[in-house]
Amino acid sequence: MKRFFASHRLRIETRLDNPGWLGAASSILGVVLALIVGGVVLKAAGASDPIATYQAILKEAFGTFADWKAGFSALLNHQACPKGMLCFGPLSDTLVKTSPILLTTLACIVAFRMKLWNIGADGQMFFGAWAATAVAVFILPKTTDRPVMLAAMALAGILAGALYGAIPGFLKAKLNINEIITTLMMNYIAYKWLEFFVVVGPWSIGDFESTGNFPASATWPRLTQYVKSIPAFAGLTAHPGIFLGIAAAILLAWILYRSRWGYQIRVIGENPKAARYAGINLGRNIILVMALSGALAGLAGMNEVAALRILSGRFQRGYGFTGVIVAWLARLNPIAAILVSFLFGGLLVGTKLIQPQGIASMLQGVILFVVVGTELLFRYRVRVEKVDHSILPSSGESHDS
Amino acid sequence: MTEISNAFEMRGISKRFPGVLANDRVDFACRVGEVHALLGENGAGKSTLMNVLAGLYRPEAGEILVRGKNVTFRSPQDAIAHGIGMVHQHFMLVPSHSVAENMVLGLNRPRFFLNLTHVEEQVTALGKQYGLFVNPRAKIRELSVGEQQRVEVLKMLFRGAKVLILDEPTAVLTPQEVESLFNTLREMIRIGHTIVFISHKLDEVVAIADRVTVMRRGKVTAASVPAKGTTKAQLAKLMVGREILFQVEKKKAQPGEATLSVENLCADNDRGLPALRELSLDVRAGEILGIAGVAGNGQRELAEVLTGLRRATSGKIVFGDLPLGPKTRWQDLGRQLAHIPEDRAAVGSVPGLSIAENLVLKSFNRPPIAAGWSINKVEMRKNAIQLVDEYQISTPSVDTPVRMLSGGNLQKVILARETSGHPKLMVAMHPTRGLDVGATEAVHNILIKQRDEGAAILLISEDLDELLSLSDRLAVVFEGHLIGEMQTKAADIHTIGLMMAGTKVDA
Numbered sequence: 088m089k090r091f092f093a094s095h096r097l098r099i100e101t102r103l104d105n106p107g108w109l110g111a112a113s114s115i116l117g118v119v120l121a122l123i124v125g126g127v128v129l130k131a132a133g134a135s136d137p138i139a140t141y142q143a144i145l146k147e148a149f150g151t152f153a154d155w156k157a158g159f160s161a162l163l164n165h166q167a168c169p170k171g172m173l174c175f176g177p178l179s180d181t182l183v184k185t186s187p188i189l190l191t192t193l194a195c196i197v198a199f200r201m202k203l204w205n206i207g208a209d210g211q212m213f214f215g216a217w218a219a220t221a222v223a224v225f226i227l228p229k230t231t232d233r234p235v236m237l238a239a240m241a242l243a244g245i246l247a248g249a250l251y252g253a254i255p256g257f258l259k260a261k262l263n264i265n266e267i268i269t270t271l272m273m274n275y276i277a278y279k280w281l282e283f284f285v286v287v288g289p290w291s292i293g294d295f296e297s298t299g300n301f302p303a304s305a306t307w308p309r310l311t312q313y314v315k316s317i318p319a320f321a322g323l324t325a326h327p328g329i330f331l332g333i334a335a336a337i338l339l340a341w342i343l344y345r346s347r348w349g350y351q352i353r354v355i356g357e358n359p360k361a362a363r364y365a366g367i368n369l370g371r372n373i374i375l376v377m378a379l380s381g382a383l384a385g386l387a388g389m390n391e392v393a394a395l396r397i398l399s400g401r402f403q404r405g406y407g408f409t410g411v412i413v414a415w416l417a418r419l420n421p422i423a424a425i426l427v428s429f430l431f432g433g434l435l436v437g438t439k440l441i442q443p444q445g446i447a448s449m450l451q452g453v454i455l456f457v458v459v460g461t462e463l464l465f466r467y468r469v470r471v472e473k474v475d476h477s478i479l480p481s482s483g484e485s486h487d488s
Numbered sequence: 489m490t491e492i493s494n495a496f497e498m499r500g501i502s503k504r505f506p507g508v509l510a511n512d513r514v515d516f517a518c519r520v521g522e523v524h525a526l527l528g529e530n531g532a533g534k535s536t537l538m539n540v541l542a543g544l545y546r547p548e549a550g551e552i553l554v555r556g557k558n559v560t561f562r563s564p565q566d567a568i569a570h571g572i573g574m575v576h577q578h579f580m581l582v583p584s585h586s587v588a589e590n591m592v593l594g595l596n597r598p599r600f601f602l603n604l605t606h607v608e609e610q611v612t613a614l615g616k617q618y619g620l621f622v623n624p625r626a627k628i629r630e631l632s633v634g635e636q637q638r639v640e641v642l643k644m645l646f647r648g649a650k651v652l653i654l655d656e657p658t659a660v661l662t663p664q665e666v667e668s669l670f671n672t673l674r675e676m677i678r679i680g681h682t683i684v685f686i687s688h689k690l691d692e693v694v695a696i697a698d699r700v701t702v703m704r705r706g707k708v709t710a711a712s713v714p715a716k717g718t719t720k721a722q723l724a725k726l727m728v729g730r731e732i733l734f735q736v737e738k739k740k741a742q743p744g745e746a747t748l749s750v751e752n753l754c755a756d757n758d759r760g761l762p763a764l765r766e767l768s769l770d771v772r773a774g775e776i777l778g779i780a781g782v783a784g785n786g787q788r789e790l791a792e793v794l795t796g797l798r799r800a801t802s803g804k805i806v807f808g809d810l811p812l813g814p815k816t817r818w819q820d821l822g823r824q825l826a827h828i829p830e831d832r833a834a835v836g837s838v839p840g841l842s843i844a845e846n847l848v849l850k851s852f853n854r855p856p857i858a859a860g861w862s863i864n865k866v867e868m869r870k871n872a873i874q875l876v877d878e879y880q881i882s883t884p885s886v887d888t889p890v891r892m893l894s895g896g897n898l899q900k901v902i903l904a905r906e907t908s909g910h911p912k913l914m915v916a917m918h919p920t921r922g923l924d925v926g927a928t929e930a931v932h933n934i935l936i937k938q939r940d941e942g943a944a945i946l947l948i949s950e951d952l953d954e955l956l957s958l959s960d961r962l963a964v965v966f967e968g969h970l971i972g973e974m975q976t977k978a979a980d981i982h983t984i985g986l987m988m989a990g991t992k993v994d995a
Contacts, residue, residue: 345862357840365849366819
């Protein structure tokens with residue numbers, strides 16, 4: 088070993104190529120390193136066997152093969168899930184978490200593609216949730232058809248999020264105010280705005296700190312509703328929101344890679360000077376991209392209230408920040424974001440019961456840290472090479488030339 | 489055996505960068521008291537070799553002897569301790585500090601108390617001795633580029649350099665400043681210093697060097713040839729590996745109507761100070777108007793105003809019959825107006841996007857590339873394949889990010905994009921800066937072809953040879969206005985030099 092170190096050295100060189108596998112590899116490296124660090128922390132926190140803990144998280148998040156087998160046989164034989172088996176329960180829970188993560192991730196991706204650091208997806212999502220609730224509970228009558236109601240809620244969520252995202256975009260475009268600060272601060276305005284309406288303000292019913300249940304027409308149908316015809320669906324809360332997310336991902340991929348607008352977004356993101364040189368309007372695009380980013384986050388808010396069927400003071404914070412991490416892990420690729428969001432949904436579900444409670448956030452943080460750190464691998468290549476002792480004067484051999 | 493009369497000797501130096509062998513077992517030696525020119529195209533490995541000598545790079549193989557003794561340099565400090573100092577193409581000075589402060593920057597002595605007055609006296613004395621006059625108390629940012637170069641040379645002398653390496657020192661100078669630099673160099677060798685002069689300009693090499701070493705593709709193709717009795721043509725052949733034409737072949741210009749006329753144009757620079765002062769010019773269809781001048785006399789601002797990247801504060805611009813002003817939608821002019829920007833990587837291209845995507849930067853909003861809301865990728869690729877072939881861009885594929893291209897190929901991508909739309913007016917700034925001879929020739933031919941097809945071309949360059957061989961008319965810009973204008977045939981380099989320095993001459 089010692090001899091190896093004496094005769095070899097690490098060289099860091101500028102990379103001239105960027106192979107396609109590098110992005111995926113560094114994302115996987117990020118997750119693996121995060122799991123190792125997480126294991127050390129779990130051990131320090133008193134877990135006797137971190138690997139067993141990870142297995143428990145995995146089972147909680149996705150179920151086991153035995154669970155899935157039991158689920159399939161229950162489905163085929165028209166039976167309920169057998170006792171003691173989880174069947175599709177974990178997958179269903181994970182899918183429920185996946186859709187808001189995916190939508191906020193897409194919100195981050197579109198902004199990050201233009202190097203607009205929107206870390207206000209959380210606030211934009213809150214505003215979307217608020218507007219969708221306003222439509223569902225206070226504007227449209229309870230008897231509205233479900234498709235009309237849901238479409239109206241989605242539209243309201245999109246518009247509210249877009250508006251809330253466009254404000255920092257406008258400030259950036261016209262006055263060059265740093266969007267990191269404005270979007271971050273506007274998160275807190277959105278939190279308090281929602282709190283005002285549902286906790287202390289006009290929308291609060293009694294002491295429940297909530298709007299009360301939404302009319303049925305304003306909710307996503309869940310699998311468990313069909314339990315009478317398909318007994319295996321008992322208790323499954325999975326809803327069509329995931330399809331909304333996947334559709335948005337495909338649309339965003341089309342915008343970025345196929346559309347004229349996406350071309351402009353990528354040109355601006357890669358080199359704003361060249362964009363100006365090409366006559367692309369920077370200010371207009373900053374506002375539009377921030378609006379699209381906000382719209383996607385607002386849609387996440389609508390999706391979430393339609394799934395929760397209620398807007399309460401406990402409406403969960405943090406999806407917008409998870410979106411930042413997932414966006415990087417997916418290397419700003421909307422299609423890759425679908426898979427990574429699903430895995431992150433699993434992480435959130437699987438760690439619900441783990442003590443200490445912060446373990447999921449910690450793993451997220453470590454993953455982001457490592458993935459951002461592996462950017463180094465994109466710019467440089469690290470090589471181990473043999474030291475050529477001939478350059479040292481003591482053993483300088485003569486080279487004939 | 490090493491002769492003691494050698495100031496230094498490099499033997500079998502090899503230096504590898506990812507993908508290139510920059511120096512391949514190079515031998516190079518300089519005698520005490522000579523100016524030794526190191527000649528070669530861009531990328532031939534001259535700067536790499538000298539960076540090895542100056543302690544900036546460590547070679548994979550080979551040895552360095554200074555006055556007969558084997559040495560290893562781990563840093564530029566080691567090199568300067570052995571009397572070897574280098575003046576880089578890009579100056580290594582702190583703009584907000586004074587000349588004297590820059591002298592002592594990075595030195596270990598004095599340890600605690602800095603006696604700047606003493607340093608200032610030394611700088612003045614050195615300046616007197618070598619004819620390098622600068623005010624030691626002036627801040628670097630107040631100095632002209634030529635003066636800054638003097639500071640760099642002084643810095644090396646101050647540190648006791650006996651061997652001075654100059655990397656393309658004349659690129660930023662007026663002809664008069666070049667002459668003054670050469671006088672300094674002659675004085676230095678008289679006292680016994682040794683100069684390594686890196687250049688790709690043959691005239692200068694012939695004028696100043698005692699001996700010449702030529703490099704090509706990392707290897708020495710001619711070692712220590714006496715400069716006397718060697719012709720430019722011989723050197724060029726050694727440098728490029730084939731005969732090159734010094735005169736660009738071109739027909740007589742057939743100028744038509746004025747495509748662009750500019751009257752009393754004024755504009756500010758980035759710091760809000762006037763950069764263009766009442767500048768007036770005409771460029772006619774089918775001619776190349778060359779703009780000469782020392783950098784920073786309004787050239788960049790002129791190019792930017794004409795291409796819509798900067799607002800004029802007053803004055804009139806007419807393009808064809810169309811007045812251009814704040815209300816113009818420049819994007820609508822589309823491909824009638826071509827712009828070869830000064831900085832091809834930072835302005836003219838999007839490094840992370842592919843060649844095909846870069847080639848549609850100006851046409852993505854118009855059919856056939858635009859198809860409804862989307863971009864027609866088939867047309868985009870077709871366009872790229874055709875242009876790569878037509879402009880001989882060497883690349884593995886049209887999907888390669890332009891970041892991977894060499895300077896010459898990147899410039900060809902930009903020229904292909906800008907000229908394939910048959911522009912009426914072309915504003916080209918430093919179109920061949922940093923390109924090797926082969927690529928330069930290709931760029932020149934593209935410009936001449938555009939001219940012959942009837943484009944009006946405004947060529948802004950610091951390379952006088954280029955201006956003289958390409959332009960039909962030549963104007964000199966000084967402090968934001970044209971100080972003189974002449975037919976290129978009637979131009980002489982001495983007059984141009986005086987004008988570049990601000991002297992009005994009746995041409």
